[in-house]
Amino acid sequence: xxxxxxxxxxxxxxxxxxxxxxxxxxxxxxxxxxxxxxxxxxxxxxxxxxxxxxxxxxxxxxxxxxxxxxxxxxxxxxxxxxxxxxxxxxxxxxxxxxxxxxxxxxxxxxxxxxxxxxxxxxxxxxxxxxxxxxxxxxxxxxxxxxxxxxxxxxxxxxxxxxxxxxxxxxxxxxxxxxxxxxxxxxxxxxxxxxxxxxxxxxxxxxxxxxxxxxxxxxxxxxxxxxxxxxxxxxxxxxxxxxxxxxxxxxxxxx
Amino acid sequence: xxxxxxxxxxxxxxxxxxxxxxxxxxxxxxxxxxxxxxxxxxxxxxxxxxxxxxxxxxxxxxxxxxxxxxxxxxxxxxxxxxxxxxxxxxxxxxxxxxxxxxxxxxxxxxxxxxxxxxxxxxxxxxxxxxxxxxxxxxxxxxxxxxxxxxxxxxxxxxxxxxxxxxxxxxxxxxxxxxxxxxxxxxxxxxxxxxxxxxxxxxxxxxxxxxxxxxxxxxxxxxxxxxxxxxxxxxxxxxxxxxxxxxxxxxxxxxxxxxxxxxxxxxxxxxxxxxxxxxxxxxxxxxxxxxxxxxxxxxxxxxxxxxxxxxxxxxxxxxxxxxxxxxxxxxxxxxxxxxxxxxxxxxxxxxxxxxxxxxxxxxxxxxxxxxxxxxxxxxxxxxxxxxxxxxxxxxxxxxxxxxxxxxxxxxxxxxxxxxxxxxxxxxxxxxxxxxxxxxxxxxxxxxxxxxxxxxxxxxxxxxxxxxxxxxxxxxxxxxxxxxxxxxxxxxxxxxxxxxxxxxxxxxxxxxxxxxxxxxxxxxxxxxxxxxxxxxxxxxxxxxxxxxxxxxxxxxxxxxxxxxxxxxxxxxxxxxxxxxxxxxxxxxxxxxxxxxxxxxxxxxxxxxxxxxxxxxxxxxxxxxxxxxxxxxxxxxxxxxxxxxxxxxxxxxxxxxx
Ligand SMILES: Nc1ncnc2c1ncn2[C@@H]1O[C@H](COP(=O)(O)OP(=O)(O)O)[C@@H](O)[C@H]1O
Ligand SMILES: [Mg+2]
Numbered sequence: 001x002x003x004x005x006x007x008x009x010x011x012x013x014x015x016x017x018x019x020x021x022x023x024x025x026x027x028x029x030x031x032x033x034x035x036x037x038x039x040x041x042x043x044x045x046x047x048x049x050x051x052x053x054x055x056x057x058x059x060x061x062x063x064x065x066x067x068x069x070x071x072x073x074x075x076x077x078x079x080x081x082x083x084x085x086x087x088x089x090x091x092x093x094x095x096x097x098x099x100x101x102x103x104x105x106x107x108x109x110x111x112x113x114x115x116x117x118x119x120x121x122x123x124x125x126x127x128x129x130x131x132x133x134x135x136x137x138x139x140x141x142x143x144x145x146x147x148x149x150x151x152x153x154x155x156x157x158x159x160x161x162x163x164x165x166x167x168x169x170x171x172x173x174x175x176x177x178x179x180x181x182x183x184x185x186x187x188x189x190x191x192x193x194x195x196x197x198x199x200x201x202x203x204x205x206x207x208x209x210x211x212x213x214x215x216x217x218x219x220x221x222x223x224x225x226x227x228x229x230x231x232x233x234x235x236x237x238x239x240x241x242x243x244x245x246x247x248x249x250x251x252x253x254x
Numbered sequence: 255x256x257x258x259x260x261x262x263x264x265x266x267x268x269x270x271x272x273x274x275x276x277x278x279x280x281x282x283x284x285x286x287x288x289x290x291x292x293x294x295x296x297x298x299x300x301x302x303x304x305x306x307x308x309x310x311x312x313x314x315x316x317x318x319x320x321x322x323x324x325x326x327x328x329x330x331x332x333x334x335x336x337x338x339x340x341x342x343x344x345x346x347x348x349x350x351x352x353x354x355x356x357x358x359x360x361x362x363x364x365x366x367x368x369x370x371x372x373x374x375x376x377x378x379x380x381x382x383x384x385x386x387x388x389x390x391x392x393x394x395x396x397x398x399x400x401x402x403x404x405x406x407x408x409x410x411x412x413x414x415x416x417x418x419x420x421x422x423x424x425x426x427x428x429x430x431x432x433x434x435x436x437x438x439x440x441x442x443x444x445x446x447x448x449x450x451x452x453x454x455x456x457x458x459x460x461x462x463x464x465x466x467x468x469x470x471x472x473x474x475x476x477x478x479x480x481x482x483x484x485x486x487x488x489x490x491x492x493x494x495x496x497x498x499x500x501x502x503x504x505x506x507x508x509x510x511x512x513x514x515x516x517x518x519x520x521x522x523x524x525x526x527x528x529x530x531x532x533x534x535x536x537x538x539x540x541x542x543x544x545x546x547x548x549x550x551x552x553x554x555x556x557x558x559x560x561x562x563x564x565x566x567x568x569x570x571x572x573x574x575x576x577x578x579x580x581x582x583x584x585x586x587x588x589x590x591x592x593x594x595x596x597x598x599x600x601x602x603x604x605x606x607x608x609x610x611x612x613x614x615x616x617x618x619x620x621x622x623x624x625x626x627x628x629x630x631x632x633x634x635x636x637x638x639x640x641x642x643x644x645x646x647x648x649x650x651x652x653x654x655x656x657x658x659x660x661x662x663x664x665x666x667x668x669x670x671x672x673x674x675x676x677x678x679x680x681x682x683x684x685x686x687x688x689x690x691x692x693x694x695x696x697x698x699x700x701x702x703x704x705x706x707x708x709x710x711x712x713x714x715x716x717x718x719x720x721x722x723x724x725x726x727x728x729x730x731x732x733x734x735x736x737x738x739x740x741x742x743x744x745x746x747x748x749x750x751x752x753x754x755x756x757x758x759x760x761x762x763x764x765x766x767x768x769x770x771x772x773x774x775x776x777x778x779x780x781x782x783x784x785x786x787x788x789x790x791x792x793x794x795x796x797x798x799x800x801x802x803x804x805x806x807x808x809x810x811x812x813x814x815x816x817x818x819x820x821x822x823x824x825x826x827x828x829x830x831x832x833x834x835x836x837x838x839x840x841x842x843x844x845x846x847x848x849x850x851x852x853x854x855x856x857x858x859x860x861x862x863x864x865x866x867x868x869x870x871x872x873x874x875x876x877x878x879x880x881x882x883x884x885x886x887x888x889x890x891x892x893x894x895x896x897x898x899x900x901x902x903x904x905x906x907x908x909x
Binding site for chain 1: 514515518519521522525526529818821822823824825826827828829830831909
């Protein structure tokens with residue numbers, strides 16, 4: 001079953017007629033099946049963040065249609081979108097996106113709190129996920145007093161707490177050292193295989209991308225090519241590097 | 255590129271930040287200058303009320319000067335704080351604190367000069383209008399517009415001094431800058447809130463107890479005029495207020511946590527408000543103090559003004575009266591009758607009360623205006639004041655009539671010696687307290703009157719020389735507002751040099767004046783309108799200060815609030831929910847200081863009213879204070895709505 005179906009998405013920043021306008025996306029098209037773990041790669045400025053924000057309803061496309069869990073999100077109002085996001089989608093961001101004023105546990109509960117869920121349900125769900133990710137013991141700590149890796153694990157917990165149809169992750173390892181990156185990527189693999197969560201991850205880190213099942217490369221605002229893992233991360237990593245070389249620019253930077 | 259170039263370049267980039275600092279300084283200069291032009295206006299010095307007007311403006315200037323110190327210093331601090339990040343980056347790139355200090359100095363000099371000059375120019379432009387308004391408010395007839403160079407000298411030197419102080423402080427602060435600190439401070443990371451109930455409970459307990467105790471001591475003359483009692487009370491109230499502001503949020507959060515359902519439901523609002531209070535406790539405290547000042551300074555004269563008629567009735571219970579003693583104010587019945595016959599309003603009642611003017615002595619070395627006290631017999635006193643004193647032989651009651659606090663050296667239980675002619679007799683003071691008197695305390699000027707047992711009174715009267723036996727004349731009319739003519743004729747008659755005083759009146763005699771409700775009322779009204787003018791200015795200044803402080807606070811918080819709510823937006827908060835949270839937070843910041851301030855303001859008004867012996871008008875005073883507080887809330891609500899619209903609009907821009 002298709003969880004996400006994006007058709008001919010374009011995004012122009014700064015008005016269509018304006019000379020200063022930027023065409024960030026130019027007819028992106030792809031779909032994601034339930035249980036998939038898709039990576040989106042591309043050079044810096046190729047429109048990855050823009051694409052992710054549009055797919056997740058944070059930003060609006062200039063044209064095109066997006067269907068998530070059989071709902072057309074570009075026709076929803078802003079408030080409907082907000083409700084949809086907290087009920088049906090999960091998010092992990094490069095900068096963790098945790099509120100400094102709340103404890104990790106409170107941060108993880110936040111989507112459920114916003115949704116006025118039952119207290120006992122929240123506690124139970126929270127305990128289950130936090131135990132799984134080994135952060136239950138530090139649940140009462142505040143974000144600035146734990147490590148980046150722990151913050152990101154809390155963010156991943158939060159993205160899963162409402163049982164989302166799909167989890168969006170934008171450079172989830174971008175602010176982490178290699179050890180924490182590795183741990184967080186293993187976590188993604190775990191939720192993908194064990195919890196059957198569908199994940200769409202944007203990254204420019206080839207190592208992080210090698211954990212995915214499928215990679216879509218975009219360049220200049222459009223899908224350039226696509227590769228599928230055969231199950232061997234090492235081999236997949238090599239192929240990703242090759243693709244990046246073909247795509248141009250970024251190989252030397254990695 | 256030299257540092258000077260960098261500073262100039264920055265000046266252009268950071269224009270908005272400079273602008274608020276510039277406006278605050280310029281505003282202070284303008285206000286001060288306009289007031290000073292009146293103080294130095296010669297034509298006022300030629301007018302009748304010059305002393306009181308000079309005093310009014312002198313006090314106003316001092317207040318404005320103090321206000322300016324606070325206000326400019328605040329604006330400057332806010333300005334420097336808003337640039338921590340920038341300085342942090344400069345220092346990362348290798349600038350020394352010396353270089354930063356140089357930049358701060360150059361920028362400050364530019365702002366100071368431009369605000370001083372534009373403040374003076376604006377003041378000059380508006381001073382004509384201002385002088386006209388003042389002349390009409392204060393009823394000064396012959397005020398001609400004038401600008402005196404002293405105004406410039408005074409304004410420039412005052413503000414040069416203020417700026418110098420501000421600069422010295424900011425340079426001292428800048429030399430302690432650390433890169434890490436600057437960058438961290440600029441992020442204003444929200445600190446973890448420790449969960450403690452006790453300090454919050456303690457704070458609110460201290461506040462409540464000290465307020466109650468303050469209200470209680472207000473009622474005792476021995477305590478309410480004693481600085482050693484009053485000052486610590488005020489300090490403890492302030493300390494309690496500060497503790498409450500700092501810790502109450504934590505305590506509420508802790509208590510809420512016991513009910514997880516409610517706690518989680520209000521989690522965002524609660525944490526938001528608690529953090530805001532924690533970060534801004536100093537500002538909220540200052541705002542509370544400012545609010546209490548606004549309430550106090552605006553409510554007191556407003557009450558007094560609207561109560562002039564009632565207060566004049568209290569201060570001057572009878573419509574017309576005078577005391578005849580020491581050969582002064584001698585008048586015969588026929589003349590009096592003639593005078594009142596011509597009065598447009600009819601004489602309703604006439605009372606004559608005999609009293610003795612006696613020299614006195616106490617262990618506490620008490621003195622009085624004329625060196626003597628009026629003494630009355632108990633039976634006459636009870637009859638006229640509807641009291642029921644029963645004094646034994648050798649006892650005296652001291653009835654305090656002055657509005658100033660204290661017992662004037664005559665204390666309960668002590669001995670008071672009265673001298674009549676050659677003999678002195680010791681009396682035991684059975685009580686010394688505020689009490690009614692047969693006549694207004696000022697017809698025979700004294701701060702209290704004495705009541706004796708009838709026997710003692712008669713014995714003393716025997717020994718006294720006849721000129722020291724006096725009479726209070728007390729008249730009431732149908733309508734006191736129509737007594738102008740009678741007052742005038744009576745005064746003319748009494749002030750004529752008479753047979754006993756062919757050379758005119760001596761100093762004591764001159765003090766035995768004719769008192770009337772009408773004149774008391776006119777004087778009060780005039781004095782209160784002056785008073786109101788000064789304090790309303792202070793109230794407005796404090797209101798502006800409080801408003802600017804709030805504005806700066808919100809302005810500096812927009813960035814972090816935007817960031818925070820964008821985070822919430824991404825995980826799916828709706829605009830309505832976000833607006834609700836922001837509204838609640840803003841409402842608390844706007845109204846909490848006002849509530850604290852009003853409570854303190856009420857306490858101060860209650861205290862002051864007791865201090866000046868105004869218990870009789872307490873109810874009306876509190877009602878008027880409530881009107882002012884209500885008005886203040888309405889104003890603040892308007893301010894709140896405008897700020898909310900702008901602030902919420904900007905914070906939720908991306909929604
Ligand atoms: N808010 C915006 N306004 C205007 N242009 C933008 C905005 N956000 C991104 N862009 C432009 O769109 C393009 C794609 O940006 P982005 O999606 O952030 O790339 P990536 O995440 O792949 O590095 C870039 O050229 C960027 O400058
Ligand atoms: Mg990006």
